[in-house]
Amino acid sequence: MKTIDVLLTETCLRQKEKTALREKVGNVWAETSYASLLQQARQVASGLQAHDFAAGGHAAILAPSSSRWVITYFGILLAGGIIVPVDKELKATELKHVLSDCAAQVIFTTHSYLDVLLEIKKDLPQLQRIILIDQRRQKSPQNRKVFATIGELVKEWHLIREEFHLPRERTAALEKLADEIYHLLLPEEGSTGKEKTGSDLFAPLNRLRQKLTQQIELLNFEDLQGAEPPRSPSRQTQAVAIILYTSGTTGRSKGAMLSHANIISNMRGACQLFQLNQDMHTLSFLPINHVFEQVCGILLPLSLGGTVSFAESLKKLVPAVFRVFYDRIMKTVQGQAFSRLLYRLPLTKPLVAAKIRKKLGENTTFISGGAALDPEIARGFRELGVKILQGYGITETSPVVSAEPPQAPKLGTVGPPLEDVQVRINHPNAEGVGEILIRGPNVMLGTPLLGRMKKLRN
Numbered sequence: 001m002k003t004i005d006v007l008l009t010e011t012c013l014r015q016k017e018k019t020a021l022r023e024k025v026g027n028v029w030a031e032t033s034y035a036s037l038l039q040q041a042r043q044v045a046s047g048l049q050a051h052d053f054a055a056g057g058h059a060a061i062l063a064p065s066s067s068r069w070v071i072t073y074f075g076i077l078l079a080g081g082i083i084v085p086v087d088k089e090l091k092a093t094e095l096k097h098v099l100s101d102c103a104a105q106v107i108f109t110t111h112s113y114l115d116v117l118l119e120i121k122k123d124l125p126q127l128q129r130i131i132l133i134d135q136r137r138q139k140s141p142q143n144r145k146v147f148a149t150i151g152e153l154v155k156e157w158h159l160i161r162e163e164f165h166l167p168r169e170r171t172a173a174l175e176k177l178a179d180e181i182y183h184l185l186l187p188e189e190g191s192t193g194k195e196k197t198g199s200d201l202f203a204p205l206n207r208l209r210q211k212l213t214q215q216i217e218l219l220n221f222e223d224l225q226g227a228e229p230p231r232s233p234s235r236q237t238q239a240v241a242i243i244l245y246t247s248g249t250t251g252r253s254k255g256a257m258l259s260h261a262n263i264i265s266n267m268r269g270a271c272q273l274f275q276l277n278q279d280m281h282t283l284s285f286l287p288i289n290h291v292f293e294q295v296c297g298i299l300l301p302l303s304l305g306g307t308v309s310f311a312e313s314l315k316k317l318v319p320a321v322f323r324v325f326y327d328r329i330m331k332t333v334q335g336q337a338f339s340r341l342l343y344r345l346p347l348t349k350p351l352v353a354a355k356i357r358k359k360l361g362e363n364t365t366f367i368s369g370g371a372a373l374d375p376e377i378a379r380g381f382r383e384l385g386v387k388i389l390q391g392y393g394i395t396e397t398s399p400v401v402s403a404e405p406p407q408a409p410k411l412g413t414v415g416p417p418l419e420d421v422q423v424r425i426n427h428p429n430a431e432g433v434g435e436i437l438i439r440g441p442n443v444m445l446g447t448p449l450l451g452r453m454k455k456l457r458n
Contacts, residue, residue, distance in 0.1 A: 041075040044225060047225045055079070072221075130217065353384045357386060
């Protein structure tokens with residue numbers, strides 16, 4: 001069995017010109033080929049290694065779903081690192097817990113989360129670097145010198161103000177003028193349309209931002225990328241690849257350590273069950289830190305040579321979404337007298353269903369998980385000839401445990417376990433309800449805390 005990065009590298013070399021990733025940039029689909037994906041990921045790996053990131057190091061990603069998120073993910077693996085995808089909805093306290101618990105040395109993020117990270121960085125001594133992955137125009141080397149000089153001026157100004165006890169009301173006008181000059185020198189944002197960062201040149205967080213930039217602890221994505229080919233670390237497939245934090249049912253979130261073998265065995269099982277190939281095309285709209293989206297929506301299609309398209313906006317994928325989706329389809333059908341009549345008649349109903357399938361895509365398959373899918377909604381989709389299958393899994397199982405086979409779906413079930421996965425209900429009651437026990441190559445290695453305890457015992 002291969003490691004995840006080796007598997008992805010082989011696909012990139014085999015499918016060089018094919019589109020791997022697609023996302024909307026300024027209302028236009030921007031595409032990343034497999035060749036470009038590999039090239040950029042290698043640059044990330046080389047940059048990490050050039051900044052003393054060693055194999056086995058922990059690198060977190062805190063950012064919205066995007067092509068650059070995937071490139072970063074791949075690059076960390078190529079550098080021999082362990083990835084910690086972080087939920088971007090976490091509050092500062094829980095974020096600090098996650099980054100501390102996994103001992104993250106590097107975090108890739110965007111400007112949206114920078115202030116929160118700067119506020120908690122003092123409590124994270126192991127966090128060496130923050131890397132911004134926003135799609136932004138690079139500053140020229142000349143501008144870098146200008147910004148470094150401005151940082152020194154601000155530093156000297158604070159020393160003077162403190163030494164001579166200058167009142168704030170006397171310095172406010174000068175600081176405002178300096179702040180305006182600073183903002184005029186800032187580069188334009190990318191296509192996001194958001195305001196420029198660094199809203200107050202003299203604010204404590206901005207001072208910290210400038211200090212970290214000068215110490216090369218705060219980097220832009222473009223500045224990280226290395227020019228030399230990355231070194232290929234030697235790893236076993238049983239080595240940890242990803243740590244995913246899940247709250248479960250008890251207390252604070254805990255990290256599930258998933259190995260390369262865990263992830264790849266699960267992808268192989270899903271690939272065999274659904275008979276997938278390089279024609280696979282997924283629409284990614286779940287938060288990418290979720291294990292299902294990460295493994296089944298991103299890694300699986302990329303390992304086969306498929307394509308991943310990132311949706312512009314659809315925050316959650318739960319069974320309730322399918323109800324809303326189905327209701328909208330039926331509202332459209334029932335809203336027009338002619339289509340309503342055709343749908344009611346047995347002879348013409350297939351014509352309406354065929355038109356709906358054409359709009360959705362003839363070979364589109366929906367997968368539902370996270371909670372029970374209403375059998376009536378599943379039945380409604382199937383009457384339209386649209387495939388909708390239900391599955392079950394959790395973070396700790398990489399994630400898929402079972403799923404309805406496309407060839408023999410059964411309403412109201414989550415299908416049989418994947419190949420090599422065993423499931424048993426422990427001490428079931430009269431209704432068959434009990435603790436679910438799972439065994440298989442997809443089951444996690446443990447948690448970071450258990451890993452540290454094991455090292456101490458050894």
